[in-house]
Amino acid sequence: MNEFDIVSKAITSRRSVRGFLPDPIDISLINQILSAASFAPSGSNIQPWKVHVVMGEKRDELSQQLLEAFSNQLPETREYQYYPVEWRSPYIERRRETGWGLYRTMGIQKGDRVASAQQHGRNFAFFDAPVVLIFTIDNYLQQGSWLDYGMFLQSIMVSARGLGLHTCPQAALANYAAIVKNHLGIADDQTVICGISMGYEDTSCVANQYRPDRMELNDFVTVHS
Template sequence: MNQLDIVIDAITSRRSVRGFLPKPVSVGLINKILATASYAPSGSNIQPWKVHVVTGGKRDELSRQLREAHVRNLPEEREYDYYPVNWRSPYIERRRETGWGLYETLGIKKGDRKASAQQHERNYAFFGAPVVLIFSIDNDLQQGSWLDYGMFLQNIMVAARACGLHTCPQAALANYPGITKNLLGISEDQTVICGISMGYEDSNCLANRYRPARITLDEFVTFHS
């Protein structure tokens, strides 16, 4: 495989994996992935990212507290709106297609709120991944820095693929920032953006069989000449 094919394969094989093996990921490999990701561009090279690597006992305790909050149905404390406040076409249809496509793969029927809640709870078990990355940003940085952050996050996921790992980016891991900040010592002048679960894929996990569709070039590309 030539260099171009390696890069393209790392990008196109990236997907949200929802079932990981308990196999540990070495600190050296984590550092390699994060060092590679740090080459993401940022306006005036301000590099706005802050990464909190959570493993071992701290990972287990974070999971316990987040799952407890979810099971107790505590109100979410998100520090920003990730999704649209008012959903509209074509985004609502794409969201429904993805959500129900996953649930159909898992055998969860429409209206089965108990099974849906249990699947959602797996977010807070990090889908079994041994490594959880929590991302925060200074409160006073603007939209441009958030755009820069997105490129950094993508670099992490692509670099992980190149290293034989899989990831699952999770907006849900920003639902209870008070819990996360308290446990990880993140200061109040930071906003918790999201998390990424990372590890080796469990190929026997049913959820990993689902592949959401991608829209065609005709749907999002306009050429001007």
């Protein structure tokens, strides 16, 4: 493989895996991934990231608390607005297609709220991944640092591929920021951005067969020359 193929394979083999094997991951692998990702660029090199690696008993307890909050429909404590309040085309159509596409793959009928909620609830079991990373940012930082943060998150997910690991980024975990912060002793001057579940893919999990489409270049690129 030439260098482009190696890099491209790492990028294009990353996908959101929603079913993991319970096999543990050694902390040395996680450190290796985080060390590589720490080379992500950030404006003025301010490196706005803070990562909590949650595994073992701490992971199980967090999952239990989140699952309880979700199943008892406790009020959400999200600290930032991820999506627009009012959806518009073409984003609403893409969003619907992603949701329905996953449910279609899993044989969940449109309008089956019980099965849809059950699948959404799997977020809080971290899709059975043995490790979840929780990401926070200092409240005082601005939009530019959130841009930096995205590069760091993607670097983690791409680096994980190099070790045969898969990931699922999860904004859903920020829905219960108060629970996450309390469980991990995160100070109030931090905002919970999201989590990333990480582990080895359970290839027998039907949810993992879903492959969302991407736009064609013509749909998002304008060449000026």
